[in-house]
Amino acid sequence: MKDSQLVTSKLRQIKNTLSSYLTKILPNYQITPITMYTLEFLRKNPDAMAVDLADEFGLTRGAVTQILDKLEQQHLVLRKPHPTSRRSIQIELTEKGTTLVDAILDDYHHEIEKLFTNYSEEELAILKQLLDKLPV
Amino acid sequence: MKDSQLVTSKLRQIKNTLSSYLTKILPNYQITPITMYTLEFLRKNPDAMAVDLADEFGLTRGAVTQILDKLEQQHLVLRKPHPTSRRSIQIELTEKGTTLVDAILDDYHHEIEKLFTNYSEEELAILKQLLDKLPV
DNA sequence: GTTATATTGTTTAGTTAATTAACAGTTTAA
DNA sequence: TTAAACTGTTAATTAACTAAACAATATAAC
DSSP states (O other), X not given: OOHHXXXXXXXXXXXXXXXXXXXXXXXXXXXXXXHHHHHHHHHHOTTOOHHHHHHHHTOOHHHHHHHHHHHHHTTSEEEEEOSSOTTSEEEEEOHHHHHHHHHHHHHHHHHHHGGGTTOXXXXXHHHXXXXXXXXX | OOHXXXXXXXXXXXXXXXXXXXXXXXXXXXXXXXXXXXXHHHHHOTTOOHHHHHHHXXXXXXXXXXXXXXXXXXXXXXXXXXXXXTTSEEEEEOHHHHHHHHHHHHHHHHHHHGGGTTOOHHHHHHHHHHHHTSOO
């Protein structure tokens, strides 16, 4: 079997492992994957509009409205008037939302980093270089 | 930033890329991710019982019943009497099901393998070795 | 400038995929 | 022999999404 096939298979396994980590972590925070992703996207894109979220996740605008409703009920985000466009809204992460998403990402990333405990510094550096060649 | 963090971030990107590939491919085959995974699992585990599918995917037995109902309607699997246990069923991939899952995996894997077109044989070999160290 | 078109977010009704809980039949353990 | 556990199904319910219509606003065409 070719190395490209073996690496492909390994990447699929990694994908499953990461998914299972998230599935394990999120219930501790009473949050679903899509609301977590929403918070993370807003953390990285503070100026994002609702339609950007819809595009990012391949959802309808109606679905995003409902996700924001839930996040607002949990006081994790706040809808505010948009500073420049009156047909849009400004979606603000609350302090509670910011703290939450940071804690979740911390947990999640630490769990993933445990996968590398038996790697040397040099191996990690090479792995990083090789993965950086991926057009993702 | 430490390499373990950078690699972690890259693995998350890879996970998203793989997910989007699947999302793009599956509609061509009129199938959902969970039914695709079910077919793939049955392909690799011909003796699997319904309860094994539930365990594998973290679903209830009732959910698996419904997934199998759909797959049976599409003539992709067949429920047969189990050879040794009368309270269980034997889930058989039909020829149509086998052909379908093979075609999907072919598509999917080829799409992933395109990510490595700018890798040398040597780089791929090293990447494979390094990923094999992962406990996944 | 006015008008037509497109964009943004919301609402409502309906669909889909899942859960929960009860059940029947079968197997295993006491 | 009886009790407990296991396997799969069913029916009712819940949660997350879509589709389609809508109101308000912004952009483009002329």
